[in-house]
Amino acid sequence: MAVELLISTDSKQSEELAQNIERQNSLRQREDQKTYLQAIEIIDKKYTDINNTAVMVLSSDNWHQGVIGIVASKLVEQYNKPIIMISVKDGIGSGSGRSIADFDLFEALTTIEEDLISFGGHKYAVGMTLYQEYIDIFENKLTDYVRKNMVSSQTKATIPIDSHLEPYDINNRFVGWIEKFAPFGSGNKRAVFYTERVTVATYPYIVGRNHLKLKVIKDGVDLDLIGYNLGEYLTVLKKNSLIDIAYSVEMNTFFKKKTIQGKLIDIKITG
Structure with missing residues (x-):
């Protein structure tokens, strides 16, 4: 739709396309905000000792798969922890993860790939699918890996002022x-x-x-x-x-x- 708007030579069509894009963007922003607030609520209940939490794995069957990566990025900024968010549907979890500076989250997944259906990505951003019943096992193994391999300097966030x-x-x-x-x-x-x-x-x-x-x-x-x-x-x-x-x-x-x-x-x- 965005490409159509860019190449459109019809003013009426361009206006309609622009309005549709604006509506979709507004809906996405509302979905982002709703998911973000739900994630914060889960974190508050699940992780009672944030300072001693190595990694956060959050899951819900109410989340849209298209926004969890964006929300995970916001949560990494906020908590300075690797974050995995998983959208569950029909017993399958589709996850998106974001990491902190200099910690290789993709490498972490390679050590526990036997619990995943599939995974991919790179050092700072990953995606994966897994069966819903494996989520707790996945979190326990990932937490163990992060505790053993993350050095303390990686968890001490510096504040670069722009x-x-x-x-x-x-x-x-x-x-x-x-x-x-x-x-x-x-x-x-x-x-x-x-x-x-x-x-x-x-x-x-x-x-x-x-x-x-x-x-x-x-x-x-x-x-x-x-x-x-x-x-x-x-x-x-x-x-x-x-x-x-x-x-x-x-x-x-x-x-x-x-x-x-x-x-x-x-x-x-x-x-």
Whole structure:
């Protein structure tokens, strides 16, 4: 359909094609968001000790196979763990996996291929099929391999900062331009920004198992933030605290309402 739009010389046809593409893209984004939120819920319930979790294997019979790779990439950014997401249908799981820097996920699968129907991919992105009843066995063997072969330096994420950013520069147009670079993943990371001396505008609180929510303000402009697995900061962050933040920005969809949200990566308390 996209190719048809590019080569179309009929304005009416072009408009219809553009509208259809926009509708399909909107549906895909909603499916992405729904799957992402469901995956977060599973992680919160299944992995009670994130710091000592080597790899995450998530499965559901409600997931569309076409979006799990994109969602897995988002979760790798968030948790800095190899992630496998499996869509189950009629007893067969179709999985998509993404890895962290310098850990060869494809090599890991070659050591447990006897539990898979098929697999393929490369160092950072893999796909596989397996019988549903083998998912737990697969996860146990993969976890054992990752624990034995991943060095500690691979699990200590460094934070490459792309640019300094001020809250007054963040708006729908700015975030829209960032989203044009999607899909994000190991070879195409979402931009990370750094802002100094923002004020905590509200009392921070925890959502889910260990996710930090807060609002910051600087120069009269506020920004909602969420920090996945940053709940340990709750005890040291106070209203009116001054902090430096490393974060990415994205559109958050909640009950069909879109708002700009910063995804916290790290915090430095300065006052």
